[in-house]
Amino acid sequence: MTDLAAPRTGVTAGQGLDAHLVVDRGGFRLDVRLRAASGDVVALLGPNGAGKTTALRALAGLVPQAGGHLRLDGTSLDRTPPQSRPVGVVFQDYLLFPHLTALDNVAFGPRCRGASRAAARALAAEWLARLGLTDHAGAKPRHLSGGQAQRVALARALATHPRLLLLDEPLAALDARTRLEVRAQLRRHLADFEAVAVLVTHDPLDAMVLADRLVVVEDGRVVQEGTPADIARRPRTDYIARLVGLNLYRGEADGHTVRLDAGPALTTTEDLSGPVFVAFPPSAVTLHRERPAGSSARNLWRCEVAGLETHGDQIRADLTGELPLAADLTTAAAADLGLHPGAPVWAAVKATQTHAYPA
Amino acid sequence: MTAPRPSTAVGAPTGGPRRGRVRAPGRGVPLPLLVPALAGLAFLLLPLLALLLRTPWRSLPDQLTSAEVWQALRLSLVSATAATAVSLVLGVPLAWLLARVDFPGRGLLRALVTLPLVLPPVVGGVALLLALGRNGVAGRWLDDWFGVTLPFTTAGVVVAEAFVAMPFLVISVEGTLRAADPRYEEAATTLGASRFTAFRRVTLPLIAPGVAAGAVLAWARALGEFGATITFAGNFPGRTQTMPLAVYLALQNDPAAAIALSLVLLAVSISVLAGLRDRWMTTR
Numbered sequence: 011m012t013d014l015a016a017p018r019t020g021v022t023a024g025q026g027l028d029a030h031l032v033v034d035r036g037g038f039r040l041d042v043r044l045r046a047a048s049g050d051v052v053a054l055l056g057p058n059g060a061g062k063t064t065a066l067r068a069l070a071g072l073v074p075q076a077g078g079h080l081r082l083d084g085t086s087l088d089r090t091p092p093q094s095r096p097v098g099v100v101f102q103d104y105l106l107f108p109h110l111t112a113l114d115n116v117a118f119g120p121r122c123r124g125a126s127r128a129a130a131r132a133l134a135a136e137w138l139a140r141l142g143l144t145d146h147a148g149a150k151p152r153h154l155s156g157g158q159a160q161r162v163a164l165a166r167a168l169a170t171h172p173r174l175l176l177l178d179e180p181l182a183a184l185d186a187r188t189r190l191e192v193r194a195q196l197r198r199h200l201a202d203f204e205a206v207a208v209l210v211t212h213d214p215l216d217a218m219v220l221a222d223r224l225v226v227v228e229d230g231r232v233v234q235e236g237t238p239a240d241i242a243r244r245p246r247t248d249y250i251a252r253l254v255g256l257n258l259y260r261g262e263a264d265g266h267t268v269r270l271d272a273g274p275a276l277t278t279t280e281d282l283s284g285p286v287f288v289a290f291p292p293s294a295v296t297l298h299r300e301r302p303a304g305s306s307a308r309n310l311w312r313c314e315v316a317g318l319e320t321h322g323d324q325i326r327a328d329l330t331g332e333l334p335l336a337a338d339l340t341t342a343a344a345a346d347l348g349l350h351p352g353a354p355v356w357a358a359v360k361a362t363q364t365h366a367y368p369a
Numbered sequence: 370m371t372a373p374r375p376s377t378a379v380g381a382p383t384g385g386p387r388r389g390r391v392r393a394p395g396r397g398v399p400l401p402l403l404v405p406a407l408a409g410l411a412f413l414l415l416p417l418l419a420l421l422l423r424t425p426w427r428s429l430p431d432q433l434t435s436a437e438v439w440q441a442l443r444l445s446l447v448s449a450t451a452a453t454a455v456s457l458v459l460g461v462p463l464a465w466l467l468a469r470v471d472f473p474g475r476g477l478l479r480a481l482v483t484l485p486l487v488l489p490p491v492v493g494g495v496a497l498l499l500a501l502g503r504n505g506v507a508g509r510w511l512d513d514w515f516g517v518t519l520p521f522t523t524a525g526v527v528v529a530e531a532f533v534a535m536p537f538l539v540i541s542v543e544g545t546l547r548a549a550d551p552r553y554e555e556a557a558t559t560l561g562a563s564r565f566t567a568f569r570r571v572t573l574p575l576i577a578p579g580v581a582a583g584a585v586l587a588w589a590r591a592l593g594e595f596g597a598t599i600t601f602a603g604n605f606p607g608r609t610q611t612m613p614l615a616v617y618l619a620l621q622n623d624p625a626a627a628i629a630l631s632l633v634l635l636a637v638s639i640s641v642l643a644g645l646r647d648r649w650m651t652t653r
Contacts, residue, residue: 070559092558105556109574118570119560170561 026050027174027206030078031068033061040064040230041078044208046223048083051200051207053221055214057249061230062210063102066176069208070099082173082206093122098167100177104159106151112162113138113147119170137165141199157188164199175200177209181216193219214253218242226250244367245289256289257335260369268366274332276359277308278366285369292326294363295337298356299347309359311335315351318344325349329357417635424632425625432629440607441615442633448523448611449591452530456538456587461580464542465568469551479543486536493532494600501528501601525602526609530591537590538583545579546572582645589641593634 026047033040040061046052054062067073069080071092080087087095098119106115116134121127138147141161151159160180167175180196181189197220200207211217217224218238225235226247234246245251251258261270263282269275276288302310313331320326325344327337337357339347347355425432432438467479485493501508501519511517519525553575557567573580595613602609604618612634619627 072555072558092555093561093563095559097559099556099559101552101556105550105552107553107556107571107575118557118562122557122561122563122566166560 025083027208028079028081029069031065031080032075032077033064033068033073034076035064035073038064038230039076040068042225042227042230042232044069044225046206046208048205049203050223051203051209051221053217053224054208054210054227055217055224055253056212056227058212060227062212062227063178065227066099066178066208066210069174069176070097071095096171096173098170098172098175100160100163100167100175100180102178102180103183104151104163106154106159106162106166108151111148111150112143112154112158115151115162116166116169119166123170133169134165137169138162141165155188156184157192160184160192161195164196168203173205175203175205175207177207179211180209180220181211181213196220243289243365244287246287246369251289256291257295259288259333261286261288263366266361270333272333274311276364277361278364279361280366282366282368286366287369288364288366290359290364292336292338293324294359295335296358297327297337297339297343297347297349298358301356302358308361309364311357313355313357315349315353315355317351318349327355329355333357420628420631420635424628428625429629429632432626433633435626437606437615438626438630438633441610441612441630444523444526444607444610445592445612448526448530449534449588449594451527452534452591453538453584453588455527455531456535456591457580457584460535460538460583460587461542461573464539464546465572467539468543468546469554482539483536485533486540490533490594490596490598491600494529494597497529497532497597497601501525520601521603521605521609523602523608526598526611529597529601530594533594533597534587534591538580538587541583541586542576542580545576545583548579549575585641585645589638592637 027044029042029044031040031042031044038061042054042061042065044052044054044065054065056062064073068075071087071090075088082096106112107118110118113131113134116137117127117130120130120133125133135144135147138144141164143158143161143165146154146158146162149158151162154162160183164180181193184192193216200209200220209217209220211220221238223235224238224241226233226241226249228247228249234241234250236244241250242254245254245256245258248258259268259270259272259276261268261272261276263269263278263280263284263286265281265283266277266279267275268278268282268286268288270288278288311332313329313333313335315327316330317328318325319328320341321338323341324338325341327339327344327349329335329337335357347353349355463482467475467482498505498520500506501511503509503512503518503520508519511519519528549572553571554564554567557571558564562570592611593613594611595617598609598611599614604610604614606615610618612630616627616630616634619630
């Protein structure tokens with residue numbers, strides 16, 4: 011994952027994607043800026059209803075833009091109808107044409123773009139071979155497994171040589187086991203793809219594995235963008251903090267002390283001033299039945315257990331009180347503490363386990 | 370997509386103990402529903418039974434091989450098929466327009482298109498005469514410019530039948546189009562297909578079962594068409610006298626012939642129904 015963390019340098023003039031997408035849909039307004047260089051894989055990450063898919067459809071020309079602009083490799087696509095855009099789309103449930111074989115599905119694009127029947131089929135066979143699907147060329151979509159259908163859809167989108175590849179929740183339709191395998195394959199294919207790829211997902215793992223850069227969209231607007239490592243370390247909204255599993259607070263820093271908007275003060279190792287975010291993982295929180303005497307932790311709050319749930323082999327405790335937070339502890343520790351909803355506890359976090367950064 | 374569903378009888382218990390007599394208390398069919406239901410069934414089936422009971426089976430071969438019957442039957446089959454073809458060529462695009470294109474007044478237009486479904490066919494025939502008759506609104510120009518006259522010709526039969534039958538096709542195809550996922554057309558568009566190509570290569574194959582069902586319905590309706598045909602095209606043996614007209618005429622002077630002709634139409638209807646059931650009615 012470290013190679014993904016390396017920041018990509020900006021878009022060179024004329025190459026790649028430069029978009030400002032504005033779409034009005036009865037009460038919902040999407041206003042998103044997207045820039046990406048050739049070879050970049052950008053993930054639009056966000057909760058359901060954030061407008062990710064609408065952004066993708068605007069890029070493909072399937073919904074009219076109310077404003078903004080869309081340039082691909084220096085050419086404006088604002089007035090280009092969808093069938094003339096150099097854009098390939100992998101739809102969420104693939105939308106393979108059920109009456110055509112895998113081969114004819116892939117040959118459909120080249121055929122529409124003027125290739126002869128024989129040439130289109132030869133090209134399609136080539137793409138199917140590249141994706142390891144030669145044995146399934148004659149199969150109708152209903153006889154393909156989820157993973158195979160996904161690859162046929164990818165081959166169909168790539169067969170028109172798009173300069174912009176769009177993938178809408180490419181792994182959402184797959185079961186957990188297939189998903190692991192297909193995710194790895196897709197990552198390889200996207201790495202080979204020389205133009206811009208934009209994928210939409212609500213799964214942070216998919217986004218972080220597949221993309222070089224994440225653009226987090228909430229309520230039709232971009233709330234944060236950066237490398238996966240940056241976003242995982244420094245979330246800026248509650249939604250992202252929940253996704254990456256961090257406790258996140260906003261506050262006003264003065265040296266090593268941050269006065270949190272939520273109430274109490276918190277000691278950090280960073281020396282900052284002005285508005286900041288403070289984040290720490292639930293595993294950094296220790297819980298105590300009695301106020302720990304002589305503890306080195308300066309960050310100590312009186313809380314109450316609001317809820318408990320198993321989280322892998324751990325127990326996650328939702329706490330309310332002075333500072334609402336999530337804490338992870340082992341099942342044994344939870345039993346020792348006699349935790350139950352309503353139980354009072356002391357929660358402590360070492361300053362070295364927190365991370366503060368300017369808001 | 371069109372594979373017939375396995376017969377439902379497969380899953381039914383055949384050899385096991387009978388449990389038909391044992392009923393949960395209060396779960397029987399109430400008499401106020403059962404009696405009218407059985408009466409309704411008898412009402413629908415008795416006339417058909419009567420037709421079979423009174424058929425002069427002995428003279429039937431002679432009746433059916435008579436030149437008049439064959440003439441009428443051939444004319445009926447040819448004109449109903451032609452009317453279905455006309456309905457397909459004009460009706461499928463019309464259904465697409467109503468299902469896929471958003472324009473003001475679409476609801477009103479849909480209602481107008483289906484009007485011939487509920488309009489008495491005789492009224493349809495009168496309307497056709499006023500529109501396409503020799504002195505009709507449009508018929509005058511057809512006559513003047515192309516020397517084409519439709520009333521009282523075989524072409525007129527086709528026009529009358531298509532007028533009455535096409536709404537069945539439009540309704541059926543439009544319903545199938547609405548049920549079909551329009552995103553397939555979008556997928557085709559992103560692959561470089563124009564809207565027409567997307568329709569021809571993706572949508573049409575997807576809705577083929579609906580189109581076929583609509584065509585069969587339209588064909589059956591055209592085959593039985595009486596009122597609009599006799600009003601607009603008249604009743605000339607060999608030219609405009611279709612089977613239903615022949616049946617009606619025969620009933621006046623040769624009831625045995627009328628029964629024989631009716632039997633032929635009944636056989637055609639039953640085979641159409643059987644075809645519909647196996648191929649299309651069970652797949653959606």
